[in-house]
Amino acid sequence: MPIIEGPARRLSRAGKGRHFLKTVFVLNGPNLNALGKREPGIYGGKTLAAIADDCKQAGAALGLEIDFRQSNHEGDLVDWIQEAADKAAAIVINPGAYGHTSIAIHDAIRAVAPLPVAEVHLSNIHAREPFRHVSMVAPVAVGMICGFGPLGYTLALQALAARL
Numbered sequence: 616m617p618i619i620e621g622p623a624r625r626l627s628r629a630g631k632g633r634h635f636l637k638t639v640f641v642l643n644g645p646n647l648n649a650l651g652k653r654e655p656g657i658y659g660g661k662t663l664a665a666i667a668d669d670c671k672q673a674g675a676a677l678g679l680e681i682d683f684r685q686s687n688h689e690g691d692l693v694d695w696i697q698e699a700a701d702k703a704a705a706i707v708i709n710p711g712a713y714g715h716t717s718i719a720i721h722d723a724i725r726a727v728a729p730l731p732v733a734e735v736h737l738s739n740i741h742a743r744e745p746f747r748h749v750s751m752v753a754p755v756a757v758g759m760i761c762g763f764g765p766l767g768y769t770l771a772l773q774a775l776a777a778r779l
């Protein structure tokens with residue numbers, strides 16, 4: 616069951632008003648719902664709910680509405696990227712393992728250009744197994760932050776806020 620929190624549903628008919636333009640979708644891919652108990656030596660002990668709280672706090676300081684979601688299903692992420700074209704000013708995405716494999720997510724991001732997208736990974740994917748060194752998202756993202764744990768989400772929001 617995908618996790619959806621935030622204002623996008625409420626704002627779905629809001630058109631392109633000022634409030635609406637400051638919404639950032641923060642999208643999370645497979646297995647990230649298990650943060651806190653999943654391989655804490657790699658991903659740390661923080662839960663995804665706590666990361667969502669961090670994002671909302673950082674968003675409030677930056678004047679951004681945060682719409683924080685997670686799904687284990689590739690198609691949900693594609694749907695949400697498409698939805699962001701009409702409802703968000705930018706996307707932060709931790710695509711999880713789909714970042715290494717998903718041409719569909721790559722294509723979805725290309726299709727919503729020039730919507731700025733920041734890729735985040737908690738771990739340093741370049742210091743891990745070779746299959747994690749490739750990102751399908753990085754070529755279509757504004758930038759990528761990896762290896763700084765949950766702080767990466769806040770850094771990505773700051774970077775996007777500076778562009779908006």
Ligand code: DQA
Binds near residue numbers: 713
């Ligand atoms: C991850 C890195 C991916 O390689 C892995 O499949 C994940 C988490 C990260 O945040 O470090 O699920 O995206």
